[in-house]
Amino acid sequence: MTSRRQLWSAVRLAARQFSDRAAVAAGNGPSTSYGLIASHGAGLLRSTFLASASARAGLPRQRHISRALRRETEAFLRQCRGFKTAALGSGVGVTQSGQSLFTALLPPALLWLLMVFPSSYRSFAFRLLGLDVSARSALGDTLAADDAPDGAAGAGGGAAAGAAAWLIRRLHLQPLIDELLLAARATYLCFLFLPALLTAPLMSLLGGLGRERWLRLVQWTLEHAGPAFIKWGQWASTRPDLFPEDLCEHLEQLQTSAPAHSPAASVAAVERAFAAPLSELFDDFDARPVASGSIAQIHRATLSERGAALVGGGAEPGACVAVKVRHPGVSELMHRDFILMQRAAAAASRLPALRELRLEESIRQFGGPLKEQLDLGVEASHLQRFNANFRSWSNVRFPVPLYPLVGPDVLVESFEDGDLIMGYVRSPHRHNAMLAQTGVDVFLTMMLRDNFIHADLHPGNIIVRPADPPSPLVAAAAQWPWLPDRIRSWLTDRSPQIVLLDTGMIVELSGRDQAALMGFFRALTRMDGRGLAAEIVNMSVDGKCKDPAAFAAELDSLFRNMDREYLRRESQSVIRDLIERMRQHQVTLRSSVSTVVVTSLVLEGWSSQLDPDVRILDTMRDMLASDWGERIGLAVDRVVGSGQLLEG
Structure with missing residues (x-):
């Protein structure tokens, strides 16, 4: 009975991790109506996965599964009813609300159906029950901590997470999960870009007001498409020789107003990176980002005495610093986007008319330098070298990284105003x-x-x-x-x-x-x-x-x-x-x-x-x-x- 309890804990945690990844697969946060729908949809997906996986593993029916499934279904439908049917019918092509609803509903529905029906994975679940004693022991009693109330798991959470990952590998689910998330991302991007593409030929007929609305739609589309597309928009805004001037003006806003993640995510990232409460490092931390880019966002903060002691002579207590925090999930999202770009380029290269464009080589060259930006620790080392190279220039400056408050996810540097x-x-x-x-x-x-x-x-x-x-x-x-x-x-x-x-x-x-x-x-x-x-x-x-x-x-x-x-x-x-x-x-x-x-x-x-x-x-x-x-x-x-x- 103990092994079943451990297995049940692993199934629960695997379901939770899977639904969390599904919720961010489209690349949006919970601040919009889409985010609320995606959040409830992920909960519904988790409950469905829970019921399906536990049944495949031969576990006894858990009564609270039915309650959770019913509760998540009601919440999901209640949120969906917040959008009027008329808005869906008339706004899918031209409004952000209709577009958001469409892109929110389809990927969770697709994931749900594919997760429930593939019976070929059932045999792997039953094989799992045949684990030897040493393999079961490897799960450890810490798995049972996941059955405790939230917040009571303590240090067992890390072991439980590892066991959940092991369970997914044992069931050979990871390739399927990766492809499902990739399909969700591709579906999201297709529906995201569809309104702008379909309405583009009509812009010349709608006059100045219609074109202005379309340009705002293009900007909004790129903002929600992810870091790779935002980077392209930033580059396009500097090329009035290639693109219309009014389009460049709208895309300029992507240089400083890319979508931001929640303040809570920034606080959690800082505390996790430096293993210290935020209040010990900074006397003041502005939750509102000063700027948000495609990879990270920047918060203004005031260094505390302990923070100043950590950085040595790099800054004094009370100094204004910039805290650069990488967006949650941006590495996965970037990786997924490049896979999609590579597949699209490979498919396009099969067409004789497009073969000479060598799109696959273009994507490879575009992706290589961009991936360096994902590690903020690398950026800190670059800043050090630039500061050394231009130390004799009085009219050129670079931010100064404040070691040891530097990591892959968070970078603290001098605040440069201007x-x-x-x-x-x-x-x-x-x-x-x-x-x-x-x-x-x-x-x-x-x-x-x-x-x-x-x-x-x-x-x-x-x-x-x-x-x-x-x-x-x-x-x-x-x-x-x-x-x-x-x-x-x-x-x-x-x-x-x-x-x-x-x-x-x-x-x-x-x-x-x-x-x-x-x-x-x-x-x-x-x-x-x-x-x-x-x-x-x-x-x-x-x-x-x-x-x-x-x-x-x-x-x-x-x-x-x-x-x-x-x-x-x-x-x-x-x-x-x-x-x-x-x-x-x-x-x-x-x-x-x-x-x-x-x-x-x-x-x-x-x-x-x-x-x-x-x-x-x-x-x-x-x-x-x-x-x-x-x-x-x-x-x-x-x-x-x-x-x-x-x-x-």
């Missing part, structure tokens, strides 16, 4: 030209001198703040009455600082890639089409091209008919044209090189909006005009301040 750089893009400012040139200088320094490149330089990750006040000596000197106004202005009117955030995604080039990339930019600035073709092939995945001679001739013809001023003014269009010709000739750049090229395009996008006279190719031409091996010149000194451009 205004998003897009505010300067929208309105003219006397420092715009200086900000644009600083952005270009920083990127080229990362690429040429340090070989450690911030690969996510969209405007949402860049803030601007006033410069540090001059030292007392400089301030006193500026008050001298005989000092010329020009010198006084130079002493006191310091340029603002730019602060670069979100350093989770970086690129380090191999020596071969670095040399090839420099050759690429040198050939581009010299408008050498054949040399450019050779460098592009050197940077490709396999070093091959479908027809190298035709590719070189095409690029030679392209630049032969182009004047230098057009290249300077329309560098983004020229590089896009190059990428299109690479696609036509089936030349795929290596992932690290491709990331640097795309980052340079993003940088060029917002820096040229700040000041049309600041162009990255102008600075590159000045830097690379002399022989590469010399690395010396006035242009180099202007960009990197001092020191060599490239080691070795």
Whole structure:
């Protein structure tokens, strides 16, 4: 009888874990009507799983199963009745409520049916009853703690969780569960994007108001689609040359207003990461996030005396800090989305019309750098290195990580206040030209001198703040009455600082890639089409091209008919044209090189909006005009301040 009690405890916990995963499979939280329905639906799914699994395992019928099943069913139906039938009928295609209801009902229903009916798994449940004594003992008496009231399980919860996972493995349910959750995610995404896709052709007929509503729907859809899609929206918002201006304006909000998780989840994550109550680490913790991104959200907090003691000299008691907390379940969600993207790309690649797009390679290159952002401890190490690289720059700052308050799920760092750089893009400012040139200088320094490149330089990750006040000596000197106004202005009117955030995604080039990339930019600035073709092939995945001679001739013809001023003014269009010709000739750049090229395009996008006279190719031409091996010149000194451009 004891073994059945242990087995029953494991079945209960397995059901609870399964339903919890099902509740977040679609990627939403419980703050919306959809979340309430999904929560009750998960409870209903848990009770159904409980009844089915216990029956398959040969356990006696538990009376409270029927009560739980009835209670969850009533709660689920009661929540569903909160939506009017008319709203469902008229709003599935165009309203968020109808869309939420549809996407909430279908995945739980699908999971429920598939979980109840597959009889092929019944034999595994009965085989479980034939466990030997040592296997039963491995479950341990701690499993019985799960039968205790909530909160009474204590340390046994960890062992129970392990036993539940073991039970799922023993029943060979994990592949089925993974596929069911993947199916739920795919179903959710299909219905999520369906309204925007179906109504897109009608936008030209609905006028300005209809288009505005559709753009809000697109923004809302990407917000609820998950981190991978939010990242795409952030990138698209920086490309007015590719997308309509009004769409870019809506997608800009994804840079700082991605969906946030609950304050309770943040508190639990902090206490779990540092094994201490929140009140011991911080005197004040703002439950409302300052900003929320696709991977994590940031809370403002005030460091306590104990917290300051932990970080040593990194901060004083009462210092304002930023607490970056990773969204719950974001790793699973990201992994699931990439599986779906890979499967969709593989299916699309079977079509002759889409085969040349090489979607599978594109997804692989997109996913690699993005996965680095999931570990906040990695971001902290990146911050340390960036701070060391730019320690002599007075107008460039990075947040400072406060060790040991650093972990994969939570990162505590200095709080950096300021205004998003897009505010300067929208309105003219006397420092715009200086900000644009600083952005270009920083990127080229990362690429040429340090070989450690911030690969996510969209405007949402860049803030601007006033410069540090001059030292007392400089301030006193500026008050001298005989000092010329020009010198006084130079002493006191310091340029603002730019602060670069979100350093989770970086690129380090191999020596071969670095040399090839420099050759690429040198050939581009010299408008050498054949040399450019050779460098592009050197940077490709396999070093091959479908027809190298035709590719070189095409690029030679392209630049032969182009004047230098057009290249300077329309560098983004020229590089896009190059990428299109690479696609036509089936030349795929290596992932690290491709990331640097795309980052340079993003940088060029917002820096040229700040000041049309600041162009990255102008600075590159000045830097690379002399022989590469010399690395010396006035242009180099202007960009990197001092020191060599490239080691070795």
